[in-house]
Amino acid sequence: MDSTGFVIGLSILFVVIGVGSSLVYYFARYYIKTDHDDKELLTKKPIEYGLAPKELSQIPPAATALTPASGAPTPRSVSSTATVATALKSTRESLWGRIAKLANAGELPIQIRDEVEEILYSSDLGPKTADALLNRVTDDLQKKERNSLEAVRTGLKAEMNDVFNLVIREELWQKLATASKPQVWMIVGVNGAGKTTTIGKLANLARAKKLKTTIIAGDTFRAAADSQLRVWAERAGAEIYGAENTKDPSAVCYAGLERAKANGSDLVLVDTAGRLHTQDHLMQELVKIKRVMSKVEPEAPHEVLIVLDANAGQNALIQAKQFHEAVGVTGAILTKMDGTAKGGMALGIAYELKIPIVYVGIGESLEDLRPFSAPEFVEAVI
Ligand SMILES: Nc1nc2c(ncn2[C@@H]2O[C@H](COP(=O)(O)OP(=O)(O)OP(=O)(O)O)[C@@H](O)[C@H]2O)c(=O)[nH]1
Ligand SMILES: [Mg+2]
The missing domain is CATH 1.20.120.140 (SRP54, nucleotide-binding domain)
Known part of the structure; x- marks a missing residue:
């Protein structure tokens, strides 16, 4: 073989090796990515989203909807005998x-x-x-x-x-009745405490009081949060504002509050993503949401309600303290009182932090929220 033939042969060999390795690379990447995505999907258990599997499968797809979705699941029976x-x-x-x-x-x-x-x-x-x-x-x-x-x-x-x-405060709905509209209640707390569920329960109470409610889907972090909120809004007859085109919760809250003012809402319930009280940047995000909403409505949010899982016991005190320092909590809602032996934490919230308890969650259905009554609580535990 002469030198020209040798160079041509070598070039062809390099081209073949190049194309071959590219093909191997892209095939490998495709399969690894698919496998990874599948694994991610598989690990997203329904419970992570706070809904039972059967409910999750009934949820309509997430949307930018400003009105409740049609074809959403029929609310299950809401009658609850829990006390x-x-x-x-x-x-x-x-x-x-x-x-x-x-x-x-x-x-x-x-x-x-x-x-x-x-x-x-x-x-x-x-x-x-x-x-x-x-x-x-x-x-x-x-x-x-x-x-x-x-x-x-x-x-x-x-x-x-x-x-x-020590910490008696004006009753939430009484305050709302006499205040300027809309009143904005921002709901905060750690992951899985029961924020979204409690928003559904509060919206349900607002409906019973013939109040027009807009729920703002300020949890832009969790993939299914919007869908979960839509189910609750549908059940409670509230409007929901969510935005797909931004992941910035402040932007969603700003636009949502403008929307609520325009539609004549009495009450605005702002859902926020769960965050650990120790994650400073996420706590600062809450501060920003507050600040941005006050640009639409100077006094907003009128209430910052922390949702605390009673099962957290004394840890709930630490959570509440940190949230309080960051965003000034005006009331606490203690969820999952049913089935926990740690309900005594309510006393610590009041005594050590001077945060009034406004509601207790005693179950998963729409009606399982009770106004907090000190004598009733004390009678129940002693
Ligand atoms: N037993 C009981 N379960 C509750 C109560 N409140 C909420 N839950 C359940 O707690 C789980 C979490 O509720 P979510 O409302 O999704 O909690 P969240 O704080 O919005 O969670 P993130 O958005 O992930 O931070 C769900 O399975 C609810 O049904 C309650 O008072 N009692
Ligand atoms: Mg939530």
Whole structure:
């Protein structure tokens, strides 16, 4: 072979190797990407979106909709027989149940302080609140040689009511009735606390009060958040504002609030993405949402309501503290009171943080939200 033939042969070889490796690369990339996407899809469990699988499959596709979707699932029965007392059964067992077990024939011996202290400290009240209650109870205990269990119960009840009475605030709907419209309630909290569900429940209450409600889908982070909110809005007869063309929650809230003003809404409920209280940049995002909304409506948001999962116990106190420092919380909604033994955390929220509790969530249905009543709560746990 002469040198020209050798060069041509070598060139052809390089071309073949080049084309071949490109083909191998693109095939490999295609398959790896597909595999990766499939895995991602598979790991997105319905529970992540707060809906049961059957509901998730019924959800209409996400849209920029300004009105509720037609063809959305028919709301399931909303009648709920749950009561605060039944929801708090486990908390009662953990708190009063354990104290009552220390009694003999309805009486507590005087040397009981350590045991009562242990019970109060392990009941998720938070150390300061446990201390305050303990001092009151032991003051009573030390006055006599033996104490009637009933007298201790009465003392504890009085002290707990006093704790909640430290933070009485104007009732949400009463304030709304007399205030300028629309009133804007921004809902914040960590991931999965129950924010979106609670918005559905609040919208449902607003409907019963014949108020026009717009829900702003400010959670632009989670893929299915918009769809989940649309289901709740549909059930509660509220309008929903979401935007597909931006991932900036402040922009969505700005436009949504303008929309709510234009459509004559009485109430605007702003859903926000769940975030950890420790993620400073995400906390700053909430600050920005607040600031941007105040450009549309100077006093907005009129309420910043933190949703706290009661199962978080004392951790909920830490969450609430951080959110409060960042965005100034005006009230707390404690969800999932049903089935937790950690409901005592409500006392810590009131005593240590001076944040009023406005509602408690006692189940997953639209009606499972109850106005917080201190005497009712205290009666249920002690
Ligand atoms: N048992 C019970 N479950 C509740 C309550 N409130 C909410 N949930 C459930 O908690 C789960 C999470 O609720 P979401 O409303 O999606 O929570 P979220 O805070 O919006 O979550 P992110 O948007 O992911 O941060 C869902 O399965 C709800 O049904 C309640 O009061 N009781
Ligand atoms: Mg949500």
